[in-house]
Amino acid sequence: GAVVSQHPSRVICKSGTSVKIECRSLDFQATTMFWYRQFPKQSLMLMATSNEGSKATYEQGVEKDKFLINHASLTLSTLTVTSAHPEDSSFYICSANSGTGAVGAFFGQGTRLTVV
Amino acid sequence: QKEVEQDPGPLSVPEGAIVSLNCTYSNSAFQYFMWYRQYSRKGPELLMYTYSSGNKEDGRFTAQVDKSSKYISLFIRDSQPSDSATYLCATSYNNNDMRFGAGTRLTVKP
Numbered sequence: 001g002a003v004v005s006q007h008p009s010r011v012i013c014k015s016g017t018s019v020k021i022e023c024r025s026l027d028f029q030a031t032t033m034f035w036y037r038q039f040p041k042q043s044l045m046l047m048a049t050s051n052e053g054s055k056a057t058y059e060q061g062v063e064k065d066k067f068l069i070n071h072a073s074l075t076l077s078t079l080t081v082t083s084a085h086p087e088d089s090s091f092y093i094c095s096a097n098s099g100t101g102a103v104g105a106f107f108g109q110g111t112r113l114t115v116v
Numbered sequence: 117q118k119e120v121e122q123d124p125g126p127l128s129v130p131e132g133a134i135v136s137l138n139c140t141y142s143n144s145a146f147q148y149f150m151w152y153r154q155y156s157r158k159g160p161e162l163l164m165y166t167y168s169s170g171n172k173e174d175g176r177f178t179a180q181v182d183k184s185s186k187y188i189s190l191f192i193r194d195s196q197p198s199d200s201a202t203y204l205c206a207t208s209y210n211n212n213d214m215r216f217g218a219g220t221r222l223t224v225k226p
Contacts, residue, residue: 043218107159
């Protein structure tokens with residue numbers, strides 16, 4: 001099946017710094033990727049839809065300037081958490097559809113961000 | 117009202133039991149219905165999906181959709197400790213914009 005690779009799997013950063021998370025589709029091209037945030041014991045919350053070559057579409061309540069998304073190629077989308085604060089600590093997951101018509105999304109392994 | 121409602125559990129069963137996981141959804145326009153399995157600190161993986169109504173069986177797993185009652189079910193027969201995970205249901209209009217349930221945490225005890 002399609003593979004989505006997310007890196008890093010875990011990161012600890014100091015408050016006020018920025019962190020970049022990468023999401024790659026390894027064996028297919030993804031014109032659209034999705035970024036989610038997941039709190040403990042809660043569901044996936046869609047943050048934004050990343051479109052190759054254009055601006056991301058953010059869900060209501062998600063700060064565009066805080067969570068910068070870049071989808072510069074058909075196999076790579078990045079999420080940058082700028083000026084991170086402890087409340088940004090969470091599990092971030094990306095996903096992509098295979099584009100072949102297969103149902104469902106393929107998820108990355110997730111990134112656990114801890115801001116200290 | 118959330119678009120997809122799912123009891124978060126936790127649910128604990130003995131090995132070999134039949135597990136029933138359920139979700140309800142609010143929008144009758146949803147056409148795709150999926151179940152994902154998520155192990156701790158990992159991304160979800162697609163387990164099964166159905167399109168529109170009906171049943172689908174894959175080994176020990178059966179997915180059911182009843183569009184008249186907007187009810188989605190996943191049954192696991194002969195449950196194993198390795199089935200212990202969080203199971204998330206998801207729906208979509210177009211196989212793109214997915215809405216997830218909260219996830220049910222399942223523990224199968226040996």
